[in-house]
Amino acid sequence: MTLKIRHHVLVCLEEKNYSRRVLLRGASLARKYGYTFEVLFFCSIESEYTMFHLLNLAESKKLSEELGAVRFIVKRVKDERDTARELVETAKNNNAKEIIMSGAQPKSNLKASLWRRIFFCDKYNYILNHLPDIILVLINHHEYNPFEKGEYRNGKQAFLVKKSNHPIAYFLRDRPFRATDTSGLFFQKKDTDERTGIFAFIRRGRVRYVYIYHGKIGDSTEDALQLKHALQ
Structure with missing residues (x-):
């Protein structure tokens, strides 16, 4: 009689390259083939976190629980x-067979010469050199959080307040009116x-967002549909 070897997957999430797509792919793979999986969320020691980083952390923890991860660390x-x-x-200690992570790299890494990236900087090569039998899956994705760069300022805490029975009469406030x-x-x-x-806010374990115009939700049909979808 031969025993079936457990196939355990590590899902790696990083604050700088965060995407829920990485977690969803890992969970989908585990569910399809009967694998177990755990989620590692890596944060920089020196980073001054914005509230959006905390939102990403909350989302990934909630999703990990809902999708059946054995651990979220x-x-x-x-x-x-x-x-x-x-x-x-972690892969060695937990006998992981597969690692799923973001394929994005910081621009600072790309400034280094190719040979230096390959032998010193590239985390993917480091993983493969030390775990030659591991299955490494890199997920391509767009930048997850475009709101803190370019045309938007850093996020600050706020509340979306419904002030009447009108379907899209929501206003932005610094403090809540009700629980x-x-x-x-x-x-x-x-x-x-x-x-x-x-x-931006979390609803049912997912980050949703709506556009605000002069302190309130817009009154167009498109704005109403977006709000309805976000609040579902």
């Missing part, structure tokens, strides 16, 4: 090389008044 690391070392150690008001982050659009931008 937050690890603080110095740099990408430290991330790779932690992944290798049912929606808590989230407001990203102000640059070069506009302080109440125009994007409001």
Whole structure:
């Protein structure tokens, strides 16, 4: 009689390259083939976290629980090389057969010469060199959080308040009026008044967002549909 070897998957999430797509892919793979999986969320020791990072952390923890991860662990690391070392150690300790992670790399890495990236900087090569039998899956994705760069300012805590029975009569406020008001982050659009931008929040374990115009939800049909979808 031969025993079936457990196929265990590590899903690696990183604050700088965060995407729920990585977690969803790992969970989907585990469910399809009957694998077990755990989630590692890597945070930089030196980072000054914005509230959106905390929102990402909350989303990934909630999703991990809902999707059946055996563990959700937050690890603080110095740099990408430290991330790779932690992944290798965890994979060895837990007999992982597969690692799923983001394929995105910081622009600072791309400034280094190719040979230096290959032998010193590239975390993927480090993982493969130390775990030659591992299955390494890299997920390509767009930048997850566009709100803190370019045309939007850093997020700050705010509340979406419903003030009447009108279906889209929602207003942005610094404080809630009632316990049912929606808590989230407001990203102000640059070069506009302080109440125009994007409001991001978690609903049913997912990050949703709606557009805010002069302190309230727009009254167009498109805005109404977006709000309805976000609040589902």
